[in-house]
Amino acid sequence: MPEDCVQRIIKVGKKCLPSVLTRGMEIDVNSAIITEDDWRNPIINYLQYPTLPSEKRVRIMALNYLMSNGDLVRKSKDEVLLRCLGKKEYMKIMGETHEGICGAHQGGRKMCWLIRRYGYFWPTMIEDCIDYSKGCEACQRHDPIQQDPLVSMNLVVKPWPFRGWAMDLIGKIYPASRKQHCFIIVATDYFTKWMEAKPVKSTTSQETITFIEEQNIQRLGIPESITTDRRSSFISREMLDMAEAFKFKLLQSTPYYAQAKTSKREATGMTPYALNYGHDAILSMEIAVQSLRIAHQHSLVRDSSHATRTGRIRYKQD
Numbered sequence: 001m002p003e004d005c006v007q008r009i010i011k012v013g014k015k016c017l018p019s020v021l022t023r024g025m026e027i028d029v030n031s032a033i034i035t036e037d038d039w040r041n042p043i044i045n046y047l048q049y050p051t052l053p054s055e056k057r058v059r060i061m062a063l064n065y066l067m068s069n070g071d072l073v074r075k076s077k078d079e080v081l082l083r084c085l086g087k088k089e090y091m092k093i094m095g096e097t098h099e100g101i102c103g104a105h106q107g108g109r110k111m112c113w114l115i116r117r118y119g120y121f122w123p124t125m126i127e128d129c130i131d132y133s134k135g136c137e138a139c140q141r142h143d144p145i146q147q148d149p150l151v152s153m154n155l156v157v158k159p160w161p162f163r164g165w166a167m168d169l170i171g172k173i174y175p176a177s178r179k180q181h182c183f184i185i186v187a188t189d190y191f192t193k194w195m196e197a198k199p200v201k202s203t204t205s206q207e208t209i210t211f212i213e214e215q216n217i218q219r220l221g222i223p224e225s226i227t228t229d230r231r232s233s234f235i236s237r238e239m240l241d242m243a244e245a246f247k248f249k250l251l252q253s254t255p256y257y258a259q260a261k262t263s264k265r266e267a268t269g270m271t272p273y274a275l276n277y278g279h280d281a282i283l284s285m286e287i288a289v290q291s292l293r294i295a296h297q298h299s300l301v302r303d304s305s306h307a308t309r310t311g312r313i314r315y316k317q318d
Helices: 041-048 056-064 087-099 108-117 125-134 137-142 205-220 237-246 272-277 284-288 304-309
Strands: 065-068 071-075 081-084 164-170 183-189 195-200 225-228 249-252
Touching (some): 087 108, 108 125, 183 205
Antiparallel strands (some): 164 183, 183 195
């Protein structure tokens, strides 16, 4: 061996495990296996053989379904095609949605909305999702204890204008303005609903203090209280010192949580990810049980998610 070469010892380990089938583990199979007791079976039989005798109930149900590449899909009211699942498949989907890699242990109704948005359907979706979330052991162990008040909650009542303000931040806004302003500080008066707003470059405590001094105190007087969330720029030491100096109360409404990228927003009815990128994020459940946009993504020209799920599929020309 040459002298300039360094001798290294490489340890090689050999690990032997029985096969997946021997250990009794399930293999992810994307092809739909339909048994006789499957709810899809009568509808598929009618769509494939419409001349054979069938029940009136099945014929009426089949009006909302069609066959696409051997899979049963449902036509929703908004013209979105939903892949129909059997029990084994939708149990896997609910598990991935609720407690999988991208799961957030959401409630049953939110689970149902998310699963339906990603292109899956079965008749008892809402009931099954609610039962699954209620039966989750982790949710039962770690869910916070409900502490409902013994008396009715009181409304926020301010008997005089500009006595109480609610303050929040909007942003980050893309693209920024010419002066590089990408946030907006907004304050709303509880009594008159008068609103004050100011664009800012950052969300520091000093920006918030300057806004309160210039937009509220110097123009409209010292308020009795200002209500914010628990964002760091609202509960900093500088803000507490300012509230003590001007003798007003600094109240916090609810804990501050960063927005989840795949959670539905009530104001828009969409997820922040979809608003930003134009399509929903690919979750692990779409890999375990392929959705329509995943199954056909290689045969589409563009906009695979929207085109596939709305039935307007354009295949590549040979």
